[in-house]
Amino acid sequence: MTARILQAGFHLLRYLPPERAHDLTLAALARGIYQAASPANQATQSFSVLGMDFSNPIGLAAGFDKSATALTGLANLGLGFIEIGSVTYHPQRGNPRPRLFRLPADRALINRMGFNNDGAQVVRTRLAHWREHKPASFVRIGVNIGCNRDCEDPAQNYADCAGMLADLADYLVINVSSPNTPGLRELQRPDDLRRILWVVRERCRAAPLLIKIAPELDEADLTSIIRFITEEKLADGLIIANTTTVRPAHLHDHNAHQAGGLSGAPLAARASALLVWVRQHFGDELVLISSGGIMNATDARARLDAGADLIQLYSGFVYGGLELLIDLQNLDYKKQKNPRH
Numbered sequence: 001m002t003a004r005i006l007q008a009g010f011h012l013l014r015y016l017p018p019e020r021a022h023d024l025t026l027a028a029l030a031r032g033i034y035q036a037a038s039p040a041n042q043a044t045q046s047f048s049v050l051g052m053d054f055s056n057p058i059g060l061a062a063g064f065d066k067s068a069t070a071l072t073g074l075a076n077l078g079l080g081f082i083e084i085g086s087v088t089y090h091p092q093r094g095n096p097r098p099r100l101f102r103l104p105a106d107r108a109l110i111n112r113m114g115f116n117n118d119g120a121q122v123v124r125t126r127l128a129h130w131r132e133h134k135p136a137s138f139v140r141i142g143v144n145i146g147c148n149r150d151c152e153d154p155a156q157n158y159a160d161c162a163g164m165l166a167d168l169a170d171y172l173v174i175n176v177s178s179p180n181t182p183g184l185r186e187l188q189r190p191d192d193l194r195r196i197l198w199v200v201r202e203r204c205r206a207a208p209l210l211i212k213i214a215p216e217l218d219e220a221d222l223t224s225i226i227r228f229i230t231e232e233k234l235a236d237g238l239i240i241a242n243t244t245t246v247r248p249a250h251l252h253d254h255n256a257h258q259a260g261g262l263s264g265a266p267l268a269a270r271a272s273a274l275l276v277w278v279r280q281h282f283g284d285e286l287v288l289i290s291s292g293g294i295m296n297a298t299d300a301r302a303r304l305d306a307g308a309d310l311i312q313l314y315s316g317f318v319y320g321g322l323e324l325l326i327d328l329q330n331l332d333y334k335k336q337k338n339p340r341h
Contacts, residue, residue, distance in 0.1 A: 018100040018109070026065060029073025046138075047333070049309045050171055050208040050236060050287055055138045056080040057304060058328050061291050061312035062144035062173065062212075063111070067118040068126040075139040077325050083312065084123070085144030086175045089161040091119030092148060095180065102318075103253035103264070107295060109315050111243065112180045112260030115146040120164040127168040143169035144212065149181055154192070159199040166204035174200065174235075177214035177242035179261045185214055190224050197234040208236045208287075215241035215270045215292065219277065226278070230285050237287030239312070240274045243267070264315035268293025272306060279307030295320065297327040304333070 013021040046053045059081035065074060068084045075082065094116025101110045117123070127141070143165045151157035162172055174196060176187040187193060193211070200209065211229070213222070229235040243261025251266060271292030278288060290308035294300055295316040303311045316324055 014102070014104075017098070018102050019097060022064075022100065026070045029065075029070035032073055032076070052140065052170060053138070054080045054140055054310065056329075056331075056333055057308070057310045058300065058325075059083060059140075059142070059289070059310055059312045060317065061314040062086055062142075062175070063113070063314060064317070066113075066116065068123050068130070071126070071130045071141065072134070075134070075137060077322070078329055079139060079325070081140035081142060081170070081310065083142035083144050083173065084127075085117065085173070086115050086146030086178065087117050087120055087123050087143060087161060087165065088115050088146050088148045089120050089151075089157055089164065090148050091122070092117055099260070101255040101258045101260070103251065103255050103262075104319075105253040106251050106256065106264065106266055107315070107319055108251070108253070108262055108264030108266050109318060110255060110258045110260045110262050112258075114149070114180045115178065117146075120161045124164050124168060127165065131168055140170040141168075142171045142173060142210075144173040144175050146175045146178065147181065147184060147187070154187055155196045155199040158196050159203045162200045162207075163203040166207040169207055171208040171210060171236075172200075172204065173210045173212050173239060175212045175242070177212050179214070179243060179245045188214065188217065188221070188225070190221075190228060193225060194228055194232070194234070197229065201234055209234075210237045210239055210287070210289065211235050212239040212242050213274075215244045215267065215274060216246065217241075217274075222274075222278070223281070226282055226286065230282075235286075237289065237309070238278065239289045239291055240278065241267075241271050241292050243292075244270065246270075263292060264319070265293050265295055268295070268299065272303065275303065275308055276306050296324065297331055300328055301331060 046055055062083045062085045065084050092115050095112050095114035099112045145161045147154045147157050178184055243263045244267055248266050275290045287309050289310045290303040291312035300311055
């Protein structure tokens with residue numbers, strides 16, 4: 001199929017309920033339907049982050065392929081990396097439907113999915129199959145880990161999940177910032193987060209480890225987190241940022257009242273400001289992945305110029321589709337200053 005036909009099909013999916021459209025997209029990717037139109041994954045502009053080479057700095061954020069069902073199809077889209085998850089140690093159904101909402105008037109999404117995924121054991125099997133059949137792939141695979149809703153010991157739950165998946169991941173992400181699991185964001189408090197990171201590090205010493213933070217964190221809390229993770233060498237970087245519970249006054253779409261995490265264009269200003277603040281105050285101490293409101297190539301270039309080592313798409317991919325990915329392939333990533341290890 002040609003890219004034009006595939007893009008037309010991508011747009012038609014928007015007439016379906018959001019989660020149904022998402023499931024069909026994953027199924028199509030898993031079956032290789034998009035392969036013929038995908039841009040080649042080029043290594044000519046490769047650079048090093050987290051001690052490994054990336055073909056380009058454009059990645060897919062966690063939440064799109066939660067259970068690693070469509071890695072081959074996603075890899076064929078020309079992405080530099082794919083972050084699966086959030087994966088929990090035990091399988092989890094997530095919250096009741098409907099739980100995903102489009103806000104087209106605001107170029108945004110709201111989700112309250114609740115870490116629905118197939119669990120670490122099933123995901124491990126899929127990742128092992130991927131590694132066996134794609135040993136030379138230049139697409140990096142990150143694994144984003146969440147906490148089961150009903151676990152009694154969050155630190156142990158994170159560690160069990162990380163231990164199951166670390167040897168098959170290029171990097172791990174500790175997600176303590178989703179707004180859709182009750183009490184999860186409280187785990188960003190320094191004492192709780194420190195315990196989680198210590199237990200995970202004990203279990204998984206080799207894999208690079210990042211923390212995905214909430215955009216609502218203030219400068220004092222963020223400073224406290226960065227100081228102890230750098231001083232105690234508990235994490236290698238941050239993903240800035242997760243979805244937000246804040247509803248800007250300028251939202252127009254009728255779905256703006258829905259509960260859950262808001263992503264897309266309304267998150268751009270806050271995500272960008274946090275990135276700039278961390279880079280200005282902490283220099284190159286941490287690898288920074290920027291996520292939130294990257295809707296076009298101009299946004300991508302701006303985040304890289306602001307100090308992001310890598311960037312991630314989610315809502316931008318939902319609204320921009322294959323056209324956005326093709327536009328991003330034309331960016332000159334060599335303009336990025338001082339790629340960080």
